[in-house]
Amino acid sequence: MTGRKLLITGAGGFTGRHAAAYFAAEGAEVTAVLRRTVPDESREPLFPEDVRTYICDLNDGEAVKKMIEDTAPSEVLHLAGKNSVPESWRSPAKYLETNVMAAVYLLDALRSRTEVRLLVTGSRLKFNPGAGETPPHPYSLSKTLEELVSLSWGTLFRQQVLIAEPCNLIGPGPSTGFCSLLAGHIARSEQGSAQPPFRLSSRQAQRDFLDVRDAVRAYDCILKQGEPGNVYRIESGKPRSLGEIAERMLSLTWADVRVEWGTESGQKPEKVPVSDAPKKPAGASGQGAPQSQAESGCFPAHASALNWHPEVQLERSLADILDYYRSNRKGASP
Amino acid sequence: MTGRKLLITGAGGFTGRHAAAYFAAEGAEVTAVLRRTVPDESREPLFPEDVRTYICDLNDGEAVKKMIEDTAPSEVLHLAGKNSVPESWRSPAKYLETNVMAAVYLLDALRSRTEVRLLVTGSRLKFNPGAGETPPHPYSLSKTLEELVSLSWGTLFRQQVLIAEPCNLIGPGPSTGFCSLLAGHIARSEQGSAQPPFRLSSRQAQRDFLDVRDAVRAYDCILKQGEPGNVYRIESGKPRSLGEIAERMLSLTWADVRVEWGTESGQKPEKVPVSDAPKKPAGASGQGAPQSQAESGCFPAHASALNWHPEVQLERSLADILDYYRSNRKGASP
8 A cells, every 4th residue: 555545536437447447556545436336237347356436426516525525535536527529519518517516526525635636637628718719619618617717726725736638548448539439340340240431530630649548647647746736738749640540550450441531621510420529538539629729728738747758659559449349349339 | 668578687686676676667578586585574575566586596507497498588687696705715616606507507598599698797806817817716716717608608609698897886775895884884873773883994995886776777788789798897987995985974974983994904805804895796896806807807808888877976876875774774784
């Protein structure tokens, strides 16, 4: 044991599962927060055995207070939240409730525990109201307010609030990001199931992809060494085109998978092919918001100079994703 | 009838009662939204007879949707909200719920009704995150987010959202602003009740006081002619010291009322005398936030060039406030 007591919200999600396993392996006492009990089924368990789970609706302020009292964490990694741009157009109020108020209730529950370090995962799709920008979508609005309220709260109540802004996270596990969708498609093709062409909106569009395991290590660095009030961007630093990623992944299979590219101009969420956009993992939305929007954010975005560097090679990430879907038929259909 | 169907939230409050009476007199069909049924007692009714009331918890998204369906307003004047700086330090999460999410639920309920004009009352105590400012108190944070979310939402969903930022509103009626507290104190002294000295934090502190009836006319102008997306500041343009106001009001009574001035440096809410600060009417907080904070706000603050000018003289306001407390013993004890 390291003496660290870590509470992870959104622990049932793509990043959350990796985070719970990583911190438990590091010797921390991990409590994984889930919104509801996981149905008893034949799948493999979500977490290693030494990870405790705690059921809590983060939109219930009193329940959040009780959770903090019950678990008395030394650190909180707040990964919970909604992160689909198209869905945010349909349910904008829900996005504000979930992404903003859940952070508020956590911050409020931690108000008298100023020794606790809280890492909130923001988004690079935030906008900068101070520069006269308007949000490109409700998801951006919700994440912008979440960061703003978290940093402001930290200042008002002298709490140790840190923000991480990850790029597109990829890796093995149930994700609905582009790489995972393509890997699932390939795995189904390899298993003999006839598949329609895999559709993508743009071959040229560039994104920064980072392995989720690298991101989790970055969260650890920030929790350990980050300066409260700072925003840490987490990225590989090497943007890649979707075309390159698709080609690399297709080179890993013998199956004959066809990829169709949509119009380059399809910016509106309703025009994005279903296979590309919905339900992205946190911070990994690909609505093509210009990089400058994130860079011109309200707060100084500090590069992660915390002695953290990506370690997982892209080839390894892609192979692991494909293996995940090859060995996990249930997970193969998103 | 003018064909206007106006929904007023927070209608039971100081400004809300004036607004309901004004718009009803102007011929609008007014629905006054209250959080709960007014207890049946011997006081005078809150509103003129032709004003309908509607009970709604604005933090219940579904209830807000039903209210909009039931009432089908052409205009909404959103006055509801919490507005005490000291209380916001004690219940910050409640302030964000009430001031931010209520606006979100209103905006969401109006999403398909883009013909409806919605006037949200912001606050001049907002801060400018884009300029690296941090909020001076949770109330400021909540009002800053309320404005930001309202204007952003208006842009995202092409709704007609307008913002008003009133200064300190004064006038007859149940308010807990400085003028009303002093008037109540004077009225009780006149009625023979022994009163301790009236305590105020600062004699020199300047504030812009405006009669609430002028503010309501300004809201009408903005609802009629304002440009969606704009922020309208509503002020008399003549800041006055608290000392001047107190002297003018004391000149209206024969009673011997003593006023004691506190330390000029008392900025922290816990140091502000009880009689000065708590439960101020919307936008009328006197925590002494520098004017520059409001002026440097995220959004262009447009002066009210809508052919609106203050009409009620300060003398008239002060006399009316005092008369209100003289004739309203029940209301005299805050």
